[in-house]
Every structure is written in structure tokens, then in C-alpha cells.
Amino acid sequence: METQEIYRGRLIDHIQLVVRDLDASRRFYEAVFGVLGIPLGGSGDDYFWADELFISTPDSDAAQGQLTGRHHLAFQARDRATVDAFHQAALEAGGRDNGAPGERPYHPGYYGAFVLDPDGNNIEAVYHGAATFSAKEIRVTF
Template sequence: METQELHRGRLVDHIQLVVRDLAASQRFYEAVFKVLEIPIGGTGDSFFWADELFVSTADSKAAQGDLTGRVHLAFQAKGKAAVDAFHKAALAAGGKDNGAPGERPYHPGYYAAFVVDPDGNNIEAVFHGVAERSADSVKVIF
């Protein structure tokens, strides 16, 4: 069965990762997000966030003292060059290679790279190929 249309954007409202070393995670994700053009939304003593991802220490109230188990997160990239840049930046910021940039068999045009972040999470950047988008993102204003 060939996929003709994908709907992305509001399946998950937000995700929280609870990490051992907030400074190491912040260095890693700031490097990754810079090349993917995702701005850091804010920081605090025990957390930082970007878009729908919140990263905190176990001391944060929401974490209730527990670290997150291994997670696979995939970030959308704007092209193959962004996937390549993600992989390079992630490795330079303390990530470990978990799959060099390249085509994957998931569907035609699926180009991705995988790294393991400082807490053992499998982090991916993926470009699904040339496609028409109705919008770059959903803007919510309160």
C-alpha cells in the first residue's frame, strides 16, 4: 500500500524527557535544533523547552523524581542537507552515531540519520522527500 497523503501536526501535544545531566542535554539539543531551525523556547533552573519538547531534571515537579526510559524521537528536517547537518552537529555535541545519513526503506524518499543523545535516547532527523505542505507549522496564539 502506497501512502498518498500524510497528516502531521497535532497527534502529540508535548513530550517531556527527564535527563540526568541537564547541561549536557541542553548543549546537545541546542546544537541539533540550530541546524534544524527549531528555536529554544525558554529555559529555567531545572528545564528547557523547544516547540513541543520539554527537557527537565528529575528535580522538576512534573518529573516526580524519575528519569525517562529510552525514547525514540524523530524531528522533521527541511531537506537532506539538514539531515546531514543534524548528524554532524549531534556527534560534535556529544551524541553517538546510531545510523549515518542515508535513504531508509520505510517509504520512497525517506532520508534520515540517527544518533543517541547523552541519556541514551534514539534521536532521528528525517526528510520525507519532496512534498507539498499546506503550512510550515501551526501557530497557536493565546
């Protein structure tokens, strides 16, 4: 691990996506992470990670079992403008549109955008509307 500090406190501990083209995925995710304000946590020859998302090649030691199909992953956005910027950055970085930014019927105030990453995974940024959080983030230092 390249850093001795991580952020925790959300529902998901981590997700791993196994991808065909690590360089294409790195370009895509670095672009959308930049918009969302998520720093890259670390990387190696066959993987990279940020927050709870770990992305690797099929031959990485971390990629065990059979390759699976599409996945859906949603990132939290701080406002509607960030959702819009996420969508634009993702398309410019090789993603494909899977739902332009806009209100969704899931609950009042749900504003999201969907793109397919280079491997066809459905990646979303969502702003749930104005809310009060007890803390911006949870910081864990080792």
C-alpha cells in the same frame, strides 16, 4: 512560560525527556535545534523546552513518576542536507552515532539519521522527500 506564542498542528502535543545532566543535554539539543531551525522556547534551573519537547531533571516538578528507559524522538528536516547537518552537529555536541544519514526502507524517499543523546535516547532527523504542505506551521498566540 516565557513566550506567548507556540506552534501547533502536528500529531504530538508534547514529549518530556527526563535527563541526568541538564547542561550536557542543553548543549546537545541547542546544537541540533540550531541546525533544524527550532528556537528554544524557554528554560529554568531544572528544565528547558522547544516546540513540543520539554527536557527536565529528575527533581523537576514536571518529572513525575518513576524514571523510564530509552525513548525515540524524530524531528522533521526540510531536506537531505539538513539531515546531514543534524547528524554532524549532534556528534559534535556530545551525541553518539546510531545510524549515519541515508535512505531507509520505511517508504520511498525516507532519508534519516540517528544519534544517541547524552542519556541514550534515540534521536532522529528525517526528510520524507518532496511534498506539498497546506501550511508551513500553525501559530497559536495567547
